[in-house]
Amino acid sequence: MQHSGNDEPARIAIGTLTNVGASLLGISGCAVNILRNLERSRFTGRLWASHGYDDVRGLPEVVLTIPPLVFRAACKLRLPLELVARWNEREFLRQLDPSALVWAFPGWSPALFARLRARGHTIILERINSAVAHARQVLAQQAARHGLPVPAHLNQQAVDNEAQELESADYIFVCSPFVERSFRSLGVPERKLVRCSYGWSPADYQFPPAREHGNAVPRFLFVGADTLRKGLPDLLTIWQRANPPAVLRILGRIAPEISARFSSVLSQSNVEVLGTDYSLTRHYRESDVFVLPSHEEGSPLVTYIALGAGIPSLVSPAGAGGIVRDDVEGLVRDPTDADAFTDALLRLATDADLRERLGRSARAASTHYTWQQVAASRSVVFAGIAGANFDATTVPWPADER
Secondary structure, three states: OOOOOOOOOOOEEEEEEOOOOEOOOHHHHHHHHHHHHOOOOOEEEEEEEOOEOOOOOOOOOEEEOOOHHHHHHHHHOOOOHHHHHHHHHHHHHHHOOOOOEEEEOOOOOHHHHHHHHHOOOOEEEEEOOOOHHHHHHHHHHHHHHHOOOOOOOOOHHHHHHHHHHHHHOOEEEEOOHHHHHHHHOOOOOHHHEEEOOOOEOHHHHOOOOOOOOOOOOOEEEEEOOOOOOOOHHHHHHHHHHHOOOOEEEEEOOOOHHHHHHOHHHHOOOOEEEEEOOOOHHHHHHOOOEEEEOOOOOOOOHHHHHHHHHOOOEEEOHHHHOOOOOEOOOEEEOOOOOHHHHHHHHHHHHHOHHHHHHHHHHHHHHHHHHEHHHHHHHHHHHHHHHHOOOOOHHHOOOHHHHO
16 A cells, blocks of 8 residues: 555555464464554554454454354364354455455465455564574473473474465564574574564553562472473583572473473472463562563563563573673573583573563563564554565664664
């Protein structure tokens, strides 16, 4: 869509489709929060989803393609998810503005991409993690290290499907340097790769303006469910080896094979398994350090919350998500380098001044990643793509602008 030629900026339509339930949480929440915060006089953005949770029902930015009663009936009848996804895609195509930019989250069918190309839409992919081929290789290596199974969803079909998507796309949002490198390693042209970030909502978490006094025994908080990918086996191994004067609190479902393999560590007095009690505000407030030694990621939303909570992070390069800088908002170490990760863990466990310094920097950085700020950055990109001569290679990383 070109500029209308008058003094008013052109109105830009954005059509977004997800094949997971719409919510203000998780990756669909990224889309909803960005669309909600775009300038309404300039952008018309919609997210199409087969179903949605209570927190998004009634929002003008969310279109539920299957009536809730029909969706519940489909679930009771155990209709194939493929059928539901195709219904979602059909309604998306039927209702999509012919001039809209298409902002595509993972999970689309090749047939839908072909129809969008035939209709002349500009397609912008959102990559929430590193390239599937890269993730498959990385996690196969980690599974072999720990004697654990390779995640079944990272199969050759998934690799082939993403290759088709990458070929069809005009642009690809990459949410961290880790993700960008994974696509460049596959030969994806730099002109397609658009740097971006995700964000967080201060209203949802309402952390105090300044950190209260920390715990006498520091608490490290791990948040994650995909625990091989998130590096929990390495963290447990290092925690047992280091035996720091601190408590490790694990929030999220632990895979049964990891629970069995590391049962002795998980039963230690300085380890607490919190289960799936996702009272995130409380858990972050009660913590002194956020820890995420992931082997494969995008830009984890839980890392943004750690910034907002004003606590330092101990993260891998993947877990840093492009927003935590080493010795600024936290310490960034490779979890497969056990000596380096152990040293960083012990420093954070024993040095209150270090925790305070990094925590202050984290809180300051968090103000750059509110959804309002993220939407402002995305709007520049959407407007550039809708106009002429957009150069993706000139878009900086948000952390570089701080």
